[in-house]
Amino acid sequence: MTLARHHGGGVILLTFVVALLLTIVPLPEWARYARPDWVGLVLIYWCLALPDRVGVITGWFAGLLVDLVTGTILGQHALSLTIVAYLTQRLHQRIRLFPILQQAFTVMILLILHQLLALWISRIIGRPGAPWYFWAPSLLGLLLWPVVFVLLRNMRHVFRVR
Amino acid sequence: MKVRRIRALPCKGCPIKLIFTQGPSITTRLFVFVALSTVLMVMDHKYDNLASLRAGLSLIVYPLQQIIELPGTVSDWFGESLSTRRRLQEENDSLRTQQLMQKVQMQKLASLESENIRLRELLDSSFEVGEKVLIAELMSVNLDPYKHQIVVNKGELHDIYPGQPLLDAKGVMGQIVHAGPYTSTAVLITDTSHAIPVQVNRTGLRTIALGSGTINRLDLPYIPNNADIRPGDLLITSGLGGRFPPGYPVATVQGVRHDPGQSFSQVVAAPMAELNRSREVLLVWPGVSTTLELSVPADAANTPSIDVVTPDETAGSGAEPPVDASAAAEPETP
Numbered sequence: 001m002t003l004a005r006h007h008g009g010g011v012i013l014l015t016f017v018v019a020l021l022l023t024i025v026p027l028p029e030w031a032r033y034a035r036p037d038w039v040g041l042v043l044i045y046w047c048l049a050l051p052d053r054v055g056v057i058t059g060w061f062a063g064l065l066v067d068l069v070t071g072t073i074l075g076q077h078a079l080s081l082t083i084v085a086y087l088t089q090r091l092h093q094r095i096r097l098f099p100i101l102q103q104a105f106t107v108m109i110l111l112i113l114h115q116l117l118a119l120w121i122s123r124i125i126g127r128p129g130a131p132w133y134f135w136a137p138s139l140l141g142l143l144l145w146p147v148v149f150v151l152l153r154n155m156r157h158v159f160r161v162r
Numbered sequence: 163m164k165v166r167r168i169r170a171l172p173c174k175g176c177p178i179k180l181i182f183t184q185g186p187s188i189t190t191r192l193f194v195f196v197a198l199s200t201v202l203m204v205m206d207h208k209y210d211n212l213a214s215l216r217a218g219l220s221l222i223v224y225p226l227q228q229i230i231e232l233p234g235t236v237s238d239w240f241g242e243s244l245s246t247r248r249r250l251q252e253e254n255d256s257l258r259t260q261q262l263m264q265k266v267q268m269q270k271l272a273s274l275e276s277e278n279i280r281l282r283e284l285l286d287s288s289f290e291v292g293e294k295v296l297i298a299e300l301m302s303v304n305l306d307p308y309k310h311q312i313v314v315n316k317g318e319l320h321d322i323y324p325g326q327p328l329l330d331a332k333g334v335m336g337q338i339v340h341a342g343p344y345t346s347t348a349v350l351i352t353d354t355s356h357a358i359p360v361q362v363n364r365t366g367l368r369t370i371a372l373g374s375g376t377i378n379r380l381d382l383p384y385i386p387n388n389a390d391i392r393p394g395d396l397l398i399t400s401g402l403g404g405r406f407p408p409g410y411p412v413a414t415v416q417g418v419r420h421d422p423g424q425s426f427s428q429v430v431a432a433p434m435a436e437l438n439r440s441r442e443v444l445l446v447w448p449g450v451s452t453t454l455e456l457s458v459p460a461d462a463a464n465t466p467s468i469d470v471v472t473p474d475e476t477a478g479s480g481a482e483p484p485v486d487a488s489a490a491a492e493p494e495t496p
Contacts, residue, residue: 017226020226021226021229021230024226024227024230024303024304024305025230025303025304026230026302026303026304027304029438032304032307033307035304035307055188055191056188056191056192056195057191057195059195060195060198060199063199064202064219065222065223068216068219068220068222068223069223069226069227069303069305070305070306071305071306071309071311071313071340071347072306072309073203073206073207074202074203074205074206074212074215074216075198075199075200075201075202075203075206076199076203078195078198078199078202079196079199079200079203082192082195082196082199083192083196086188086189086191086192089188090188121203122308125207126355127308127309127354127355128354128375130308134308
């Protein structure tokens with residue numbers, strides 16, 4: 001595991017930066033609650049593609065940045081994304097072999113877990129419960145996964161991220 | 163040839179090999195980072211002592227926010243530089259009339275203000291006239307949609323501090339929660355975690371207005387059934403709690419529902435401030451008083467001179483009178 005073997009770290013960083021930007025870009029009022037969890041999707045992709053490079057630590061830092069940009073308490077997204085990254089890293093050999101639809105459902109389950117943890121934490125600190133559309137980002141994640149997957153895979157091949 | 167093959171082989175096989183060699187350490191890492199995030203959350207929520215860490219980290223986030231702002235800034239700039247002369251003139255005219263109207267109102271206000279101060283001095287009670295304010299702009303970034311928070315483009319470098327009140331042209335908007343070096347985050351009065359001490363302007367009844375989580379509604383849950391309150395009443399800040407300066411409009415009462423079975427009546431109010439529309443906001447320093455430039459010089463200059471004398475007579479705190487004196491001296495110079 002020498003550093004010379006690693007290639008395209010900048011590309012990974014760039015995808016996370018774009019995901020963070022998409023997390024705070026202003027949306028119209030009706031669409032604000034249905035903002036896809038871009039950072040979660042990108043993190044899951046990289047954990048599947050390069051589990052030896054992107055994992056728990058990346059997940060934690062990405063989550064911390066999400067906490068900062070969205071104004072939640074520090075550690076909330078860090079915790080849930082860490083766990084999502086861990087599970088993806090653990091199961092990556094299995095998930096990789098799934099057909100794309102099944103993969104998308106697995107991703108949705110991971111995203112639901114991510115949201116569930118966020119919900120628990122916000123309930124613990126005394127915030128009100130969630131309406132039904134709180135789960136919209138996970139459903140959108142299911143629909144978006146094939147797109148995100150193809151896009152990032154092509155990107156990975158073009159820039160030879162290893 | 164041989165060297166190449168050796169080099170090429172580990173590349174293809176590496177991810178699998180590394181996973182097996184790293185297997186146990188992933189779980190260790192998981193526990194370390196889960197523990198770390200839990201510690202962070204507890205510290206952030208219970209003890210609130212991560213302000214400096216947050217301020218430091220917000221420097222990383224600042225460029226991201228700037229990138230988001232960029233299209234808006236560019237289109238604003240284009241809009242300003244490409245707007246026609248006629249439109250500018252029209253806007254100028256309308257602004258001028260508006261300013262004239264407001265000046266007339268201000269004249270009246272200034273005399274009322276000085277009269278109020280005189281009366282209050284007769285009663286020997288001190289009263290802040292105007293506070294130091296700073297205009298800030300909202301940054302067009304979206305935060306957690308379930309929290310009512312906004313980001314303003316002023317930070318610690320502009321002396322912003324956590325807990326500072328935030329107003330717009332119509333009323334109280336909220337208060338600063340985190341102050342970074344260049345930007346700060348504010349929580350709106352409608353956030354579920356927010357409560358603001360208010361007072362009914364008509365009767366002086368004091369109560370607390372809680373955020374409801376809906377952008378156009380405040381709840382007043384602690385009003386007794388026999389209290390004198392009715393729809394249309396203006397709620398102003400009472401100044402209790404010492405965080406918000408007294409006398410600023412907060413909300414108007416929308417509906418009062420008396421339920422004889424309950425010990426409190428259910429009162430709902432609508433915020434005066436345009437919480438989801440304002441672009442410019444005012445940051446207020448409650449302690450620091452400055453007289454408004456528009457106030458009538460003669461009256462304003464007369465009354466604070468009395469204000470300087472009275473604390474000396476009562477042998478109160480010696481630090482405060484000079485502040486008032488300097489503030490009073492301001493209108494005399496122009």
